[in-house]
Amino acid sequence: MSNEGGAAAPAPVLWMEDEPERLARDQREVASFAPDLEYLPPRANPLMPHGGWTGRLPLWPFERSEPHGARALLDGEGMTIALVYSAAHPMVPPTIFPITPEPTIDECTQNAWHVAPIGSLCLLQTQGDWAPEASITELLEKAAGWRIEYALMKAGALDKMTTSGIALDDTLDTLITEVGQQQLSPDDESTG
Numbered sequence: 001m002s003n004e005g006g007a008a009a010p011a012p013v014l015w016m017e018d019e020p021e022r023l024a025r026d027q028r029e030v031a032s033f034a035p036d037l038e039y040l041p042p043r044a045n046p047l048m049p050h051g052g053w054t055g056r057l058p059l060w061p062f063e064r065s066e067p068h069g070a071r072a073l074l075d076g077e078g079m080t081i082a083l084v085y086s087a088a089h090p091m092v093p094p095t096i097f098p099i100t101p102e103p104t105i106d107e108c109t110q111n112a113w114h115v116a117p118i119g120s121l122c123l124l125q126t127q128g129d130w131a132p133e134a135s136i137t138e139l140l141e142k143a144a145g146w147r148i149e150y151a152l153m154k155a156g157a158l159d160k161m162t163t164s165g166i167a168l169d170d171t172l173d174t175l176i177t178e179v180g181q182q183q184l185s186p187d188d189e190s191t192g
Helices: 020-033 136-154 173-183
Strands: 037-040 052-056 080-084 095-100
Touching: 020 037, 020 136, 080 136, 095 136, 136 173
Parallel strands: none
Antiparallel strands: 037 052, 052 080, 080 095
């Protein structure tokens, strides 16, 4: 590849080559927060040219007690996701795509579901809500909360997702218990 003067253009530099300490930090923090996520280096997946993470998030990673019935509401599993780094990470937040459950096309076109038209999760109110020094685990925690609100919406218990999300707001914990207990069979009530 050459530029206008005929000289070879410099090879692109991946973000983790420029900021190896940030990659090491992300790897430490994700391993602690969501050990079931696997790091994929750049080009390991053609849909992740700058690397990312895939796997299952914890079902309830929040700093408060899990409401009774949460496991029933979520069929006992956290959400499977793909976190995709951008070329400009950490200046630009990574994008998180839900794999299971996967939002429908209709859900991707309605603001109430907090899903972008391409299927990624809308976890920030504005781009200014992301700070380059922030941990990606903050987004992973919000994604885990999105999964819970998604289940509540699918159950017909919510008309739209909350603005602040479940991660930092416990106002839906009672609703999680109620809807989760409705999904429990009488034999399962002691395990909820």
